Amino acid sequence: MNNDLEVKMADTAPSPFTPGYGKKPAIFGGHGAEFTELRAVFDTLDFGENHSVLVSGLRGAGKTSFITTLQDDARDAGWLVISDDASAGLMGRVMDSTIPALINAMTRESRARLTSFGIWEFNAEIEYVNRHRTVKPQLRSDLVALSSALGASGGILITIDEVSSGKVRLRELSRFALQISHALEDGAQIMVVFAGVKVSLDALLAEEHTTFLRRSREVEFERLSAGETRRVFIETAAIGGRRIDEDALTRLVSLSQGYPYLVQLAGDYAWRNNPNAPTITLADATIAHDKAIKAVESRVISRVYGDLSDVDQKFLNAMAEDDDRTKVADIVKRMDVSDAYVQVYKKRLIDSGYVHAAGHGYVQFSLPYLGAYIRRQLAAEARDGGGTGGWDAYPAPELPS
Ligand SMILES: Nc1ncnc2c1ncn2[C@@H]1O[C@H](COP(=O)(O)OP(=O)(O)OP(=O)(O)O)[C@@H](O)[C@H]1O
Ligand SMILES: [Mg+2]
Structure with a gap:
């Protein structure tokens, strides 16, 4: 029994994917x-x-x-x-x-x-x-x-x-x-x-x-090109001795959107789902999908959002009201500030890579899932009363002096 287990563990190829800050990828996409x-x-x-x-x-x-x-x-x-x-x-x-x-x-x-x-x-x-x-x-x-x-x-x-x-x-x-x-x-x-x-x-x-x-x-x-993203998945898996089925690859590439951290997370989850099989299948990629998006939200997107100034956050919140791209004129209305003011912040956010211009007078999130993350945060805040977890209704009693 024990012996079987040891053999099995030794057979399990370790994942060649490298999710984590500052972890050098086995295959470097782009550049x-x-x-x-x-x-x-x-x-x-x-x-x-x-x-x-x-x-x-x-x-x-x-x-x-x-x-x-x-x-x-x-x-x-x-x-x-x-x-x-x-x-x-x-x-x-x-x-x-x-x-x-x-x-x-x-x-x-x-x-x-x-x-x-x-x-x-x-x-x-x-x-x-x-x-x-x-x-x-x-x-x-x-x-x-x-x-x-x-x-x-x-x-x-x-x-x-x-x-x-x-x-x-x-x-x-x-x-x-x-x-x-x-x-x-x-x-x-x-x-x-x-x-x-x-x-x-x-x-x-x-x-x-x-x-x-x-x-x-x-x-x-910026994000990797679609071609480079495919290459990173295929060649990284190959280093660990496995292939990726074509439909699984398509799923992994589109879920990662070429965003390096997400590429590594998605590849890693897909790999671990059934590490002893010779190929990574659509079933593995599907399991990886939900896990990877949840992980990237807590490890990356929340940090990205938290790094921003209040006004930058308000700008992005105003954008998150739309599912796809947002008219700059609508941001002016939603933030209730001048056009010039919005232009300054728009330029800053574009320079930092959070947002890009999407046709004349429109902007769009550059980072996949940032918009969805903000929408969810705002919904949660609205639900529990301004993000205080509902505690506004229960102020702490004063201590006797
Ligand atoms: N070109 C690449 N191809 C494939 N994977 C990559 C590439 N660059 C980085 N990664 C993977 O992406 C993740 C994040 O990389 P890294 O820590 O270098 O980002 P960063 O830009 O330094 O982030 P931060 O701004 O938070 O410091 C790691 O898991 C790394 O393995
Ligand atoms: Mg870094």
């Missing part, structure tokens, strides 16, 4: 041209316009996965990788822990070359001990030294994820960017990648010291 171009830079150090890259797109669209994939490629090509997110203390983290760790992972010859810069103290085995007290620590000089020690064998890839437009964060990022731009002027071989939603990246470009970023390569993440 082939960008990868080819950036990988060529890793091999040749011929940067062209690729010293800086801006990666923008909605939550769950694949920004972090793109960055992680680039990092792996860069390491394979012998580059040093500095990766962090744009949270407070960025400069300190990079200079006090990331760079020392990178130094100690370098070859002995490269480390020996670093000793001549006089920035760091090394022990007899040429391992990093500390910074020299006499030299003012500057990221710029660290990067230049690291780059020269690498010589022609590689460059430095710096990736900063989760750029968001809080004032403190932007000020810190702009100081960080200034150091990078100086290092570039000094000839360091650096590629820097910033990722975030479009409005945050625009805010970063508007900061002082970040003008060099205006010449960046821009990589925008």
Whole structure:
């Protein structure tokens, strides 16, 4: 009995799908041209316009996965990788822990070359001990030294994820960017990648010291094309040794709408429904449908909606009154504000990728299921009295003093 069970478990192929934030997909859909171009830079150090890259797109669209994939490629090509997110203390983290760790992972010859810069103290085995007290620590000089020690064998890839437009964060990022731009002027071989939603990246470009970023390569993440979506399903399943029936594939592609997170969720549920069968069938895809949509609502759509400002949310609520596309003039009426005001928010939401223009004077949700999610939220709020779960009728009694 026990033995049977063990055999069965060993036979169950693990799902090759990767639902979850920041989980690098087994098969990366889309953006082939960008990868080819950036990988060529890793091999040749011929940067062209690729010293800086801006990666923008909605939550769950694949920004972090793109960055992680680039990092792996860069390491394979012998580059040093500095990766962090744009949270407070960025400069300190990079200079006090990331760079020392990178130094100690370098070859002995490269480390020996670093000793001549006089920035760091090394022990007899040429391992990093500390910074020299006499030299003012500057990221710029660290990067230049690291780059020269690498010589022609590689460059430095710096990736900063989760750029968001809080004032403190932007000020810190702009100081960080200034150091990078100086290092570039000094000839360091650096590629820097910033990722975030479009409005945050625009805010970063508007900061002082970040003008060099205006010449960046821009990589925008929208949903995958239908063809790429099919390919991701087919090739990911093939990695796990299974095929997908044609009708099941059609169902999975249309349910995911090319939205990367949903592709992974749907594929994963379909896979797990009957993991030992040689093919994924329509029955598996049908079960996956409901589960995937429920999961994407709680893991993605609610976060997307929660990230938005009150006015952005009101705009989308006004749109959700229509099942398909919405006339901008109707939004003006429903929000009871001026046309100019609505235009400002419309542009913001289009820039961030939540909404797109759908014919003259119309807008439509870009993210599949966002409209349905909002409709359901609003209905639930109306049902239980303004979203307080009906508690308005039962205020807490005052405590005796
Ligand atoms: N190009 C792609 N092809 C197939 N699957 C992808 C692709 N990009 C991302 N995914 C999958 O989508 C999910 C979300 O990816 P990721 O975390 O990179 O998104 P993100 O844009 O960084 O989201 P956030 O803005 O919330 O940080 C993961 O499950 C990942 O495996
Ligand atoms: Mg991310």
